[in-house]
Amino acid sequence: MLSADRLEWVGGWGEVLGDAGYVYRPSTLEGIREIFGEARAGEVPVALRGAGCSYGDAALRAESVVMDLSRMDRILAWDRETGIIDLEPGVTLRRLWRFVLGDGWWPPVVTGTMETSVGGCLAMNVHGKNNWARGTFGEHCLEFDLVTADGALRTVRRNDDPETFNAVVGSFGMLGVITRARLQMKKITSGLVEAKAVAAPDLETLLRLTDEAKDQWEYVVGWIDAFPKGRKLGRGLLHFARHLEPGEDAEPAQTLRAEAQDLPEDVFMMPKSAMWRLIKPFTNRPGMKWINRLKYFSGATLGEGAVYRQTFAEFSFLLDYVPNWKRIYRPGGLIQHQSFVPVDKAEAVFRRQLEACHKARQPAFLGVLKRHRPDDCLMGHGLDGFSLALDFPVVAGRRERLWQLVRTMAEDVVDAGGRFYAAKDAAIPGELYRASFREDQVERLLALKAELDPCAVLRTALGDRLLGN
Numbered sequence: 230m231l232s233a234d235r236l237e238w239v240g241g242w243g244e245v246l247g248d249a250g251y252v253y254r255p256s257t258l259e260g261i262r263e264i265f266g267e268a269r270a271g272e273v274p275v276a277l278r279g280a281g282c283s284y285g286d287a288a289l290r291a292e293s294v295v296m297d298l299s300r301m302d303r304i305l306a307w308d309r310e311t312g313i314i315d316l317e318p319g320v321t322l323r324r325l326w327r328f329v330l331g332d333g334w335w336p337p338v339v340t341g342t343m344e345t346s347v348g349g350c351l352a353m354n355v356h357g358k359n360n361w362a363r364g365t366f367g368e369h370c371l372e373f374d375l376v377t378a379d380g381a382l383r384t385v386r387r388n389d390d391p392e393t394f395n396a397v398v399g400s401f402g403m404l405g406v407i408t409r410a411r412l413q414m415k416k417i418t419s420g421l422v423e424a425k426a427v428a429a430p431d432l433e434t435l436l437r438l439t440d441e442a443k444d445q446w447e448y449v450v451g452w453i454d455a456f457p458k459g460r461k462l463g464r465g466l467l468h469f470a471r472h473l474e475p476g477e478d479a480e481p482a483q484t485l486r487a488e489a490q491d492l493p494e495d496v497f498m499m500p501k502s503a504m505w506r507l508i509k510p511f512t513n514r515p516g517m518k519w520i521n522r523l524k525y526f527s528g529a530t531l532g533e534g535a536v537y538r539q540t541f542a543e544f545s546f547l548l549d550y551v552p553n554w555k556r557i558y559r560p561g562g563l564i565q566h567q568s569f570v571p572v573d574k575a576e577a578v579f580r581r582q583l584e585a586c587h588k589a590r591q592p593a594f595l596g597v598l599k600r601h602r603p604d605d606c607l608m609g610h611g612l613d614g615f616s617l618a619l620d621f622p623v624v625a626g627r628r629e630r631l632w633q634l635v636r637t638m639a640e641d642v643v644d645a646g647g648r649f650y651a652a653k654d655a656a657i658p659g660e661l662y663r664a665s666f667r668e669d670q671v672e673r674l675l676a677l678k679a680e681l682d683p684c685a686v687l688r689t690a691l692g693d694r695l696l697g698n
């Protein structure tokens with residue numbers, strides 16, 4: 230089965246980690262069962278993969294079968310009255326929102342890119358810019374079908390079997406393949422949001438305004454300029470948004486059309502597909518310092534307090550504005566460090582993180598702040614607090630120093646009772662990552678794995694790192 234013509238390079242989204250794997254792309258349940266059967270017979274592990282948007286090692290493993298589920302992308306059932314939809318796991322969020330929007334629905338939780346798949350979003354229990362209010366992606370899932378490595382199919386319903394449900398959601402593909410998901414969409418009456426931009430001159434203000442805004446707005450996201458030091462450390466811009474109430478949109482039938490949401494083809498009179506080439510020459514410390522500074526000052530002057538309307542797609546998927554933007558980080562790629570810290574410790578920890586970056590002479594090129602709440606999932610990383618996601622370029626010769634910086638920041642997070650996000654991580658040593666889990670999280674996952682996948686067929690590089698294999 231493991232013929233060489235199946236061998237492909239399978240990389241993390243950040244283009245830092247990757248390995249060759251035997252890639253199979255099943256399109257049916259039978260196809261999945263066959264792959265499992267042959268993997269079991271050949272004693273080869275299977276790593277599940279959705280759209281491959283996890284930054285690090287979550288959807289790959291060396292010398293393994295990689296089961297890529299992107300071809301299982303059918304919409305199986307849709308009820309426009311209730312907003313309940315049944316999907317195969319390879320359906321992307323792009324396909325999902327475009328499908329439901331015209332009937333006045335929207336996915337209640339979306340990621341910063343629309344290229345992620347439903348299976349990957351459940352397996353990582355992803356969050357959006359409304360996490361403290363709407364929870365995670367998994368909280369809007371009613372049931373799913375799970376195929377375990379022995380080929381058995383079971384339907385797991387939130388109400389009937391919450392324990393298994395909450396263990397599979399967020400278990401990064403360790404227990405079985407989600408082959409169908411039933412999701413509840415959110416009713417909307419317009420394809421627009423009202424947004425507001427506010428500047429914060431320092432970290433304390435940024436966190437305070439985020440917390441205040443969360444009770445008034447549906448969505449809140451902060452952008453941090455990670456370059457300034459001293460009093461300006463952690464300054465940034467906040468973007469708030471809310472859905473329009475019935476009657477506020479004069480042309481809802483128009484704004485609810487998927488085509489009306491399309492991101493413009495041109496940005497600053499340039500085709501958006503070419504934008505990353507324009508930014509690439511500035512993807513170094515001095516260049517990024519100026520880009521961040523320019524962004525902050527334009528937001529703090531021209532944009533300050535501005536209230537405006539935007540399509541959902543523009544507000545939700547800002548990162549998709551610049552297709553292939555990660556190419557600015559080539560040839561080394563990028564890593565992201567996203568840590569979740571309880572409310573009362575967040576300011577101090579994030580301050581130390583930004584200072585540690587300066588000390589290591591590796592300021593993050595992009596920083597994003599979000600507000601969160603705890604979730605019910607067994608391997609959940611949610612807590613009542615904030616997360617700060619920091620993007621770093623990986624540059625030859627400085628890699629070891631960058632990994633050391635991540636380790637320093639991660640130790641502080643663990644001491645503060647914080648958590649990490651496996652979908653974004655590539656660099657935290659397994660032992661340190663495990664120290665962030667609650668007492669019996671790993672033991673309970675391993676106990677369930679022993680039941681559902683006793684031969685440990687399902688493995689990924691991330692799984693090995695986090696579960697200590």
Ligand SMILES: Cc1cc2nc3c(=O)[nH]c(=O)nc-3n(C[C@H](O)[C@H](O)[C@H](O)COP(=O)(O)OP(=O)(O)OC[C@H]3O[C@@H](n4cnc5c(N)ncnc54)[C@H](O)[C@@H]3O)c2cc1C
Nearest residue numbers: 279280281282283318341346348349352355356402407652
């Ligand atoms: C630009 C960008 C922005 C992002 N923004 C956000 C954000 O705002 N919020 C957030 O939470 N995350 C965000 N992410 C991270 C992303 O949402 C997660 O990595 C998500 O899991 C990616 O989905 P995927 O389909 O690409 O899954 P993959 O990365 O391919 O896989 C993720 C995990 O799911 C498992 N898996 C995949 N399919 C299945 C299946 N059918 N059954 C069981 N397990 C499966 C894999 O084994 C793997 O462990 C972002 C990523 C990018 C690149």
